[in-house]
Amino acid sequence: MSDHIDGPRQIGDPSADLTDLFAFTSPANPTRTVLAANVFPTCGQNAIFSNAITHSIVVRRAKVAGLGDSTKFATSDPEIRFSFRFDTLERALPDQKPLQRGTCTLPDGQTLRFIVNDEHGASTPDGTFRVFAGLRSDPFILAWIVSAMRPFQNLLLNDNVLCIAIEFDTRRVLDPDKGSLFGAIAETVPLTRRGEFVGSQPPRLDWVGRPEQTNVRLNCPFLGDDVDDLRDLWNQQVPFAIADELRPLFLQRLKDSLAAYDMRDGRQDWAPAALTANANMFLDDFLLFDVAKPITDTSHLEIEKSTLNGHAYETGGGRTVDADVIDVLLTWMVNRDREPLRGGTTKATKPGTKNFPYFATPNTDLQSVTDRVNLNAAPDRVWELIGQFGGSWHPLIASIKLTGTGIGQLRIIETIDGKQIIERLEAIDNSARLYRYTNIAGIPASDYTGVLEVKPNGAGSTVEWRAQYLGNGQGDLIVKTIVSTLFKTGLESLKSRF
Amino acid sequence: MFEMPEIDLQTTDGEIAVINLESARRRSWSRFFQAPLRDGVAEAVVEHEQLTSQFVGDISALDRIEFLAAELVQADAASARTALIQAKTASMMHRFDDARLFLARAETGGASTDDVQHLLLNIDQACGANLHKVLGARRQIANRYNRVADLVALGSLLADMQDWDDADKTFRLALSGYQDVSPFPLAWVCFQLGVLWGELVAEPKRTRAAGWYQKAIDVLPSYVKARVHLAEIYLSEGRLRDAEALLRPIVAIGDPEVNWRLADVLSAQGKFDDAEVQMESARTGFEFLLDRHLLAFADHGAEFYAGSGNDCHRALHLARINVANRPTRRAFEQAYDIANSAGNTAVASELLSASRKGVGHAVDAETSMNNYEGATV
Numbered sequence: 021m022s023d024h025i026d027g028p029r030q031i032g033d034p035s036a037d038l039t040d041l042f043a044f045t046s047p048a049n050p051t052r053t054v055l056a057a058n059v060f061p062t063c064g065q066n067a068i069f070s071n072a073i074t075h076s077i078v079v080r081r082a083k084v085a086g087l088g089d090s091t092k093f094a095t096s097d098p099e100i101r102f103s104f105r106f107d108t109l110e111r112a113l114p115d116q117k118p119l120q121r122g123t124c125t126l127p128d129g130q131t132l133r134f135i136v137n138d139e140h141g142a143s144t145p146d147g148t149f150r151v152f153a154g155l156r157s158d159p160f161i162l163a164w165i166v167s168a169m170r171p172f173q174n175l176l177l178n179d180n181v182l183c184i185a186i187e188f189d190t191r192r193v194l195d196p197d198k199g200s201l202f203g204a205i206a207e208t209v210p211l212t213r214r215g216e217f218v219g220s221q222p223p224r225l226d227w228v229g230r231p232e233q234t235n236v237r238l239n240c241p242f243l244g245d246d247v248d249d250l251r252d253l254w255n256q257q258v259p260f261a262i263a264d265e266l267r268p269l270f271l272q273r274l275k276d277s278l279a280a281y282d283m284r285d286g287r288q289d290w291a292p293a294a295l296t297a298n299a300n301m302f303l304d305d306f307l308l309f310d311v312a313k314p315i316t317d318t319s320h321l322e323i324e325k326s327t328l329n330g331h332a333y334e335t336g337g338g339r340t341v342d343a344d345v346i347d348v349l350l351t352w353m354v355n356r357d358r359e360p361l362r363g364g365t366t367k368a369t370k371p372g373t374k375n376f377p378y379f380a381t382p383n384t385d386l387q388s389v390t391d392r393v394n395l396n397a398a399p400d401r402v403w404e405l406i407g408q409f410g411g412s413w414h415p416l417i418a419s420i421k422l423t424g425t426g427i428g429q430l431r432i433i434e435t436i437d438g439k440q441i442i443e444r445l446e447a448i449d450n451s452a453r454l455y456r457y458t459n460i461a462g463i464p465a466s467d468y469t470g471v472l473e474v475k476p477n478g479a480g481s482t483v484e485w486r487a488q489y490l491g492n493g494q495g496d497l498i499v500k501t502i503v504s505t506l507f508k509t510g511l512e513s514l515k516s517r518f
Numbered sequence: 519m520f521e522m523p524e525i526d527l528q529t530t531d532g533e534i535a536v537i538n539l540e541s542a543r544r545r546s547w548s549r550f551f552q553a554p555l556r557d558g559v560a561e562a563v564v565e566h567e568q569l570t571s572q573f574v575g576d577i578s579a580l581d582r583i584e585f586l587a588a589e590l591v592q593a594d595a596a597s598a599r600t601a602l603i604q605a606k607t608a609s610m611m612h613r614f615d616d617a618r619l620f621l622a623r624a625e626t627g628g629a630s631t632d633d634v635q636h637l638l639l640n641i642d643q644a645c646g647a648n649l650h651k652v653l654g655a656r657r658q659i660a661n662r663y664n665r666v667a668d669l670v671a672l673g674s675l676l677a678d679m680q681d682w683d684d685a686d687k688t689f690r691l692a693l694s695g696y697q698d699v700s701p702f703p704l705a706w707v708c709f710q711l712g713v714l715w716g717e718l719v720a721e722p723k724r725t726r727a728a729g730w731y732q733k734a735i736d737v738l739p740s741y742v743k744a745r746v747h748l749a750e751i752y753l754s755e756g757r758l759r760d761a762e763a764l765l766r767p768i769v770a771i772g773d774p775e776v777n778w779r780l781a782d783v784l785s786a787q788g789k790f791d792d793a794e795v796q797m798e799s800a801r802t803g804f805e806f807l808l809d810r811h812l813l814a815f816a817d818h819g820a821e822f823y824a825g826s827g828n829d830c831h832r833a834l835h836l837a838r839i840n841v842a843n844r845p846t847r848r849a850f851e852q853a854y855d856i857a858n859s860a861g862n863t864a865v866a867s868e869l870l871s872a873s874r875k876g877v878g879h880a881v882d883a884e885t886s887m888n889n890y891e892g893a894t895v
């Protein structure tokens with residue numbers, strides 16, 4: 021979720037929709053800093069950047085301007101801006117996969133050309149800057165049903181995003197001797213329109229600072245349906261300079277929202293003055309990071325939290341690829357770090373990597389096969405025949421050998437054409453007449469889960485067999501054919517038995 | 519003389535937008551198979567399939583949406599959310615009676631009033647029912663939100679009610695207020711302006727319509743409907759090569775209307791064998807669609823058979839099915855016209871009488887058909 025689909029207007033072009041911003045020390049080289057931003061939530065396998073948008077990451081030097089209930093982080097000019105633009109598609113031949121190129125404009129005005137999805141990215145001749153843009157696995161962990169404050173599996177499992185990342189020499193680019201604390205934002209802005217008044221600002225499509233400003237804090241699920249959706253209005257604000265006349269509106273919403281989160285566990289952990297200070301801090305929405313201190317997977321928000329608690333901060337804050345920011349945020353908002361709140365998982369689909377571009381390779385899509393047959397027999401009779409995990413009823417199966425018992429047992433299947441398939445029983449429910457299993461070997465797909473189920477259908481029954489798996493691209497058709505044949509032949513054979 | 523306004527917007531390249539739509543569409547299906555009942559997942563599939571059907575001309579999108587609704591029924595037949603998606607699906611298939619039943623069930627089950635009312639407005643508008651009430655609601659929504667989709671719905675309704683100038687103004691308002699970079703809404707508005715000036719106004723202005731269709735195609739080259747409509751204009755002007763160039767790249771999409779128009783173009787070029795191949799594909803294609811989604815394609819099928827599909831009885835049969843399903847002015851006009859062309863004056867007068875009895879927005883229909891009556895009967 022983070023900033024995923026964070027307003028009605030974002031639904032227009034999803035590739036303008038910023039999901040997350042990251043700032044961390046390069047795991048490969050501690051003298052370098054990485055800034056990254058992701059767009060286009062749940063974008064699938066072939067997504068491409070819009071050629072009509074400028075994607076920027078902007079950094080400003082920051083300082084602590086107040087502690088405790090007077091917490092304030094002030095930022096100052098000049099901006100350090102990295103802007104990415106993308107071309108239309110190129111094809112050497114009409115049937116070839118298209119190629120997209122892009123240009124990154126660096127803070128000193130240099131430009132760097134790169135090819136989208138090239139993991140090596142592109143570097144300036146002196147090696148100061150290196151950039152990447154392309155499809156990656158979404159590292160965000162949303163393992164909560166936030167509206168019910170219920171831990172859940174990661175709702176973004178197997179999702180991809182479009183990622184832009186820039187790595188640079190920290191000392192040369194940020195000059196930390198002048199101050200090592202920085203605030204960062206990312207924004208998407210349409211390209212300047214033809215014929216417009218010179219100097220006029222085009223409308224902003226989206227921007228993001230700290231995670232969850234829009235979807236969790238401004239659009240709090242606990243404030244009821246009658247409150248106005250402020251997300252589009254927020255997205256149109258100028259980062260680092262929220263309009264003075266709108267600050268009271270946003271501040272009040274943040275206070276209401278934070279108060280509602282505070283009471284989710286039935287206990288008030290935030291005194292009114294502290295809650296107001298927290299809301300004021302979140303109103304100045306930029307991702308704080310300090311390049312002179314360690315930025316780790318657990319340091320996210322530490323700068324803000326320590327400052328609000330009246331101490332000097334100890335880490336570099338920021339946000340790494342693997343930071344579980346929702347758990348950090350909910351814990352802070354609900355109980356002010358009294359006890360950690362944990363979602364259903366603390367792992368993303370894939371962890372970040374130690375090497376450039378630090379975001380994991382994209383996920384492939386889940387494929388599915390389903391088949392059914394209606395039978396003139398009561399469900400219990402049908403289940404009696406096919407409900408045994410080691411049952412031998414399928415005409416394409418020569419033999420089945422079981423290893424182990426109960427959940428976790430394996431069945432080793434020899435097919436009539438001499439192939440071996442190994443499957444593991446994951447769940448069985450005889451009253452619901454279904455079992456679920458995973459494939460260990462024999463089917464060329466990953467994350468393969470099958471379900472065999474018998475349902476009542478009038479006086480008879482319906483047998484449904486379904487499977488889902490992550491395809492591996494080229495072999496998808498082969499897998500689909502194997503599984504479909506297996507299902508169809510098995511189900512058809514039942515007709516003659518009942 | 520009318521001058522086509524310059525559209526001063528840079529939108530995402532149409533090819534990129536279509537690739538991204540397809541990528542997101544596939545992903546939304548994966549998410550659906552993983553967790554069909556999770557909030558927003560089925561809705562995302564419906565939205566992506568709708569866009570794919572509307573802007574890419576992928577007619578199998580309807581089958582996929584029907585499959586989705588069936589899967590949801592299997593998973594959770596009793597929920598208001600399932601009923602709402604069933605209503606949306608039925609509405610897309612032009613099964614409006616079913617859609618109303620599902621909607622009533624959704625409302626009883628606690629679906630959001632806004633969602634129910636929104637779909638009810640669409641159904642009423644598509645069926646030509648309660649149009650003045652729909653108009654009031656459309657104006658209110660458009661004024662409140664000023665969103666492109668709301669303005670297009672209002673403009674289309676004004677066009678249906680023959681308020682051409684207001685319709686034009688409303689579509690232009692949608693264009694001038696557009697601030698996003700997705701090419702889909704922009705292409706949609708341009709297409710609607712093409713239809714308005716090319717087909718709906720009392721005296722069509724083909725050059726103006728062609729300009730709008732061309733703008734829609736400039737923004738979104740894959741826009742099948744815009745290509746077909748522009749090709750029709752080119753064909754009528756004898757610009758056969760231009761018409762063919764518009765249609766050839768989209769034959770593979772599988773929309774029989776493309777085969778039909780291409781057959782007409784080839785025929786006009788004297789390429790009769792090629793034309794016959796395309797015409798046979800069109801005929802097979804229409805029958806396949808009519809067999810699967812009769813109500814959704816009845817008006818298109820009627821138009822085909824009344825034209826070079828050359829089967830006026832089949833055309834009249836389909837046109838009457840369409841009138842019975844959605845008694846709009848345009849449906850009456852089409853059926854009335856086909857009945858007269860078929861020499862079936864009894865059916866023509868039956869249609870006229872039905873329109874006078876207040877079916878749909880009969881007043882508009884009657885006025886219009888009286889004009890027709892004077893000219894053709």
